Amino acid sequence: MTGSADKCLSLRRIGAMALRYLYLLRSSGPRLLELFYWPTVQLVLWGFITQFFMTNSTWVAQASGVLLAAVLLWDVMFRGQLGVSLAFTEEMYSRNLGHLFVSPLRPYELVTALLLISLVRTLIGISAAAVLAIPLYNYSIFELGLPLLTFFFNLIVMGWAIGLIVAAVVLRYGLGAESLAWIAIFAVAPVSGIYYPISVLPGWLQPVAWLLPSAYVFEGMRAIMFDSLVRLDLMAKAAALNAIYLGMGVAVFLYSFRVARERGTLLHVGE
Amino acid sequence: MNVPVIEVRALTKRYGEVPAIRDVDFTVSRGSTCALLGGNGAGKTTTLAMLLGLLVPTAGCIRVFGEDMSRHRYRVLGRMNFSSPYVDLPQRLTVAENLTVYGHLYGVQGVRKRIRMLGDELDLNEFMRRPYRSLSAGQRTRVSLAKALLNEPELLLLDEPTASLDPDTADRVRSYLMDYQQRRQATVFFASHNMPEVERVCDDVIMLRQGRVVDRGTPATLIAHYGRRNLEEVFLDIARDTDVEPAHRQAVQ
Numbered sequence: 001m002t003g004s005a006d007k008c009l010s011l012r013r014i015g016a017m018a019l020r021y022l023y024l025l026r027s028s029g030p031r032l033l034e035l036f037y038w039p040t041v042q043l044v045l046w047g048f049i050t051q052f053f054m055t056n057s058t059w060v061a062q063a064s065g066v067l068l069a070a071v072l073l074w075d076v077m078f079r080g081q082l083g084v085s086l087a088f089t090e091e092m093y094s095r096n097l098g099h100l101f102v103s104p105l106r107p108y109e110l111v112t113a114l115l116l117i118s119l120v121r122t123l124i125g126i127s128a129a130a131v132l133a134i135p136l137y138n139y140s141i142f143e144l145g146l147p148l149l150t151f152f153f154n155l156i157v158m159g160w161a162i163g164l165i166v167a168a169v170v171l172r173y174g175l176g177a178e179s180l181a182w183i184a185i186f187a188v189a190p191v192s193g194i195y196y197p198i199s200v201l202p203g204w205l206q207p208v209a210w211l212l213p214s215a216y217v218f219e220g221m222r223a224i225m226f227d228s229l230v231r232l233d234l235m236a237k238a239a240a241l242n243a244i245y246l247g248m249g250v251a252v253f254l255y256s257f258r259v260a261r262e263r264g265t266l267l268h269v270g271e
Numbered sequence: 272m273n274v275p276v277i278e279v280r281a282l283t284k285r286y287g288e289v290p291a292i293r294d295v296d297f298t299v300s301r302g303s304t305c306a307l308l309g310g311n312g313a314g315k316t317t318t319l320a321m322l323l324g325l326l327v328p329t330a331g332c333i334r335v336f337g338e339d340m341s342r343h344r345y346r347v348l349g350r351m352n353f354s355s356p357y358v359d360l361p362q363r364l365t366v367a368e369n370l371t372v373y374g375h376l377y378g379v380q381g382v383r384k385r386i387r388m389l390g391d392e393l394d395l396n397e398f399m400r401r402p403y404r405s406l407s408a409g410q411r412t413r414v415s416l417a418k419a420l421l422n423e424p425e426l427l428l429l430d431e432p433t434a435s436l437d438p439d440t441a442d443r444v445r446s447y448l449m450d451y452q453q454r455r456q457a458t459v460f461f462a463s464h465n466m467p468e469v470e471r472v473c474d475d476v477i478m479l480r481q482g483r484v485v486d487r488g489t490p491a492t493l494i495a496h497y498g499r500r501n502l503e504e505v506f507l508d509i510a511r512d513t514d515v516e517p518a519h520r521q522a523v524q
Contacts, residue, residue, distance in 0.1 A: 016372050019371070104377065
């Protein structure tokens with residue numbers, strides 16, 4: 001009747017969890033709407049700001065889409081993190097962890113499924129806003145070309161790393177810590193150089209910024225838009241840092257899972 | 272050699288300085304139906320959680336199907352399953368969606384066919400397309416049981432399997448479980464407060480008090496041992512720490 005239960009990594013189990021999150025998404029109109037809502041509102045807001053700056057800022061006038069590209073890319077990171085954190089808190093809300101982890105599901109398979117569903121959610125939300133920018137503001141982020149892919153993946157991976165750490169904290173401290181899912185990523189926003197170059201930051205803060213993959217991505221984005229330069233060196237540094245941060249995120253989550261098994265919270269965790 | 276399905280040795284669980292389970296030993300043989308009884312806080316759920324691998328023991332060893340649960344639990348999790356009215360399934364998913372997800376998690380071949388079969392057997396079809404959150408407590412218990420039977424487990428761990436069920440449904444569920452156990456030669460291990468149920472379905476009872484095993488035997492043996500009329504009275508003796516000797520002597524006489 002059953003098979004593959006003792007496989008160390010099962011695509012079927014990962015697929016089962018991804019299916020669980022897709023069912024959840026499908027079951028709720030407001031959840032689907034929420035995916036589009038915030039990226040679209042952000043886009044509309046920054047579109048008008050761009051229009052204003054086009055006649056009042058020589059910096060923005062040099063590359064009209066710089067703020068729109070920035071807001072869309074920032075949302076990739078934010079959506080990536082939310083996708084992981086919120087999907088995990090769903091398990092806690094539904095008090096389902098006890099059933100999940102008496103099945104052959106491995107914690108790292110759950111992590112993989114969380115990353116997958118985060119990718120799907122982010123693509124749905126951001127694609128809609130990116131396409132909408134074309135008729136609304138005559139700006140297409142797709143003009144960034146192939147580097148857009150490296151920006152996207154570097155930012156979503158950083159979002160995943162933060163999302164996994166948030167999930168670990170929620171698993172450790174319970175749903176009282178769930179608001180972290182909505183605010184954690186904003187701690188890195190000021191030093192990511194989303195809307196301004198890292199050189200604007202005070203000297204003592206710049207080394208902190210360069211510890212973040214996002215800083216390299218947004219600098220890389222501006223290099224293309226202002227100087228038509230594809231800075232592969234920046235992307236390589238971002239990818240290297242992301243490998244470390246994602247590894248840390250997974251490790252922290254797995255550690256938190258281990259602690260939950262020692263404390264017995266998997267069976268009773270909930271609201 | 273008949274390897275016990277469950278083998279527990281010197282099992283201890285402490286939360287900080289507070290002991291929940293103290294030096295517990297027992298084995299459960301293949302094909303038996305064993306109940307773990309005890310008052311609130313006796314350690315039933317803690318023991319179940321450790322058997323399932325959800326909780327790491329402080330000391331001692333658990334073997335299921337001969338495998339050490341602390342090191343090789345994934346070798347056996349696919350051969351066992353669990354149901355509890357106190358652990359929910361995803362609320363927004365329909366019953367069919369929930370069972371589909373768990374069917375895939377357990378690697379069930381022919382998931383749809385298996386779900387249809389369980390739907391018929393446990394009378395779930397009328398609410399198969401409804402979200403889990405909209406079900407009554409009794410309906411949820413049946414769905415949880417269906418989830419636990421998806422992979423036709425050789426070892427079924429149940430926490431109060433008929434809680435929230437009306438007497439008629441509870442009786443049908445009990446009959447179904449007994450039939451399943453005999454058909455599959457499965458081992459059923461459950462925690463319950465329903466003494467008539469335990470008397471009816473179990474051939475082995477482990478009594479827990481304050482984290483220790485205080486007695487064990489068939490329901491009939493225990494009733495005779497304590498000189499009582501039924502298991503409920505035995506349970507009360509144990510839960511209230513009544514001196515059993517006079518009753519025992521009377522029974523022997």
